[in-house]
Amino acid sequence: MATITDTRPAYTKLRLRTAYGPVFRDVSTNAPRPATSEEIPVIDFADLYGDAEARLRFSQKIKHAATTYGFFYAKNHGIEEAVIEKARKQALIFFKQPAEAKLSISTAKSKFFNGYSALNTTQVSEGESLDRKESFAWRYDAQYDPDPKDLSAIPAEVAAHLRGEEFVWEGTSHLPDFKTDLLTYWQSGVRLARRLVQSFAFALDLPENYFDKLTTYPGSDGLLNFYEANKPAEIAAMNSSNKTGDVGLGSHTDLQCFTLLWQDEVGGLQILTPEGQWIMAQPIPGTLVVNIGDYMMRLTNDKFKSTVHRVFNRSTVDRISMPFFFGFNFNEKCGVLPTCTDEGNPPKYEPISCAEWTQLRFKQTQLTKTLGV
Numbered sequence: 001m002a003t004i005t006d007t008r009p010a011y012t013k014l015r016l017r018t019a020y021g022p023v024f025r026d027v028s029t030n031a032p033r034p035a036t037s038e039e040i041p042v043i044d045f046a047d048l049y050g051d052a053e054a055r056l057r058f059s060q061k062i063k064h065a066a067t068t069y070g071f072f073y074a075k076n077h078g079i080e081e082a083v084i085e086k087a088r089k090q091a092l093i094f095f096k097q098p099a100e101a102k103l104s105i106s107t108a109k110s111k112f113f114n115g116y117s118a119l120n121t122t123q124v125s126e127g128e129s130l131d132r133k134e135s136f137a138w139r140y141d142a143q144y145d146p147d148p149k150d151l152s153a154i155p156a157e158v159a160a161h162l163r164g165e166e167f168v169w170e171g172t173s174h175l176p177d178f179k180t181d182l183l184t185y186w187q188s189g190v191r192l193a194r195r196l197v198q199s200f201a202f203a204l205d206l207p208e209n210y211f212d213k214l215t216t217y218p219g220s221d222g223l224l225n226f227y228e229a230n231k232p233a234e235i236a237a238m239n240s241s242n243k244t245g246d247v248g249l250g251s252h253t254d255l256q257c258f259t260l261l262w263q264d265e266v267g268g269l270q271i272l273t274p275e276g277q278w279i280m281a282q283p284i285p286g287t288l289v290v291n292i293g294d295y296m297m298r299l300t301n302d303k304f305k306s307t308v309h310r311v312f313n314r315s316t317v318d319r320i321s322m323p324f325f326f327g328f329n330f331n332e333k334c335g336v337l338p339t340c341t342d343e344g345n346p347p348k349y350e351p352i353s354c355a356e357w358t359q360l361r362f363k364q365t366q367l368t369k370t371l372g373v
Ligand SMILES: O=C(O)CCC(=O)C(=O)O
Pocket: 223, 225, 249, 254, 261, 263, 268, 269, 309, 310, 311, 321, 323, 371, 372, 373
């Protein structure tokens, strides 16, 4: 009798945190495969700085990527290599310090998760391991805005939501140029994001300056992630116990409008396709990875996709990544955009501010402090 082989992939359930509680996704047990250039396209940012025609062309590419997988690579993004390299070196210097020095600026000292998180102290995804990484986080502070601000003129409703904290810089002042090099990288991110969000507006059939009033004191979170080299025995243990849930950073979506991520050449970032297949966002030198966050997805009535991703790291060398999370002014309540809704497609969501929105997710995070915002 002929046997029929069942070639359907097996699926497991992945539990994800969302603002409104856990959701479950079916995930294929097939091994992760490299992403194709259709899935995660490389977009040339030279056009973002070009004439009206070039900017329109650019916005259409953004729209395509944002409405499919919500991930793309940015080349010619305008952040100087020297700026990135200095920040990367500082990140390594910081993480290679003795534990004591790092713990002196622990996130435990922060009201807003600024500072240092040690190995295995966060768990972005409850169904997976603790996050096998260390990190250093800081947030928007008007005194460092590349678009200079009159600090005495910040509206009270804006000031109430600003989350920068000086202790992260005070506690690293023994590291020469640490603050300068990281803030220079961060400022480049703020500038690029303010520009890119104009193209998002264009892509959504809105005037290019539509969001500008929402990005005067934007959510701008800087983060350094350090995934320490695994010892061969650790890798063998992870593999032999077949713990696919043993992750560098658990499965999650980013919270705000979009993320600009620099990653080194080691690799490990994976994204989850709508079919539940993990695909690898392999490093492409000279690019940033850009991805849509939940807040932007909500504002577009789910037209732009905020896609689940994780870091799956089995490397025997250290890995550094430096995400920059961008959102609107935290006090501004935004609803579904007028161009993303019509009679047949009514708004699915009530207006909400970035402050309220990020709070909702944090309330779901019972165990520890989650930095993926
Ligand atoms: O380290 C990476 O490549 C991704 C980091 C990330 O997704 C996050 O910090 O939200």
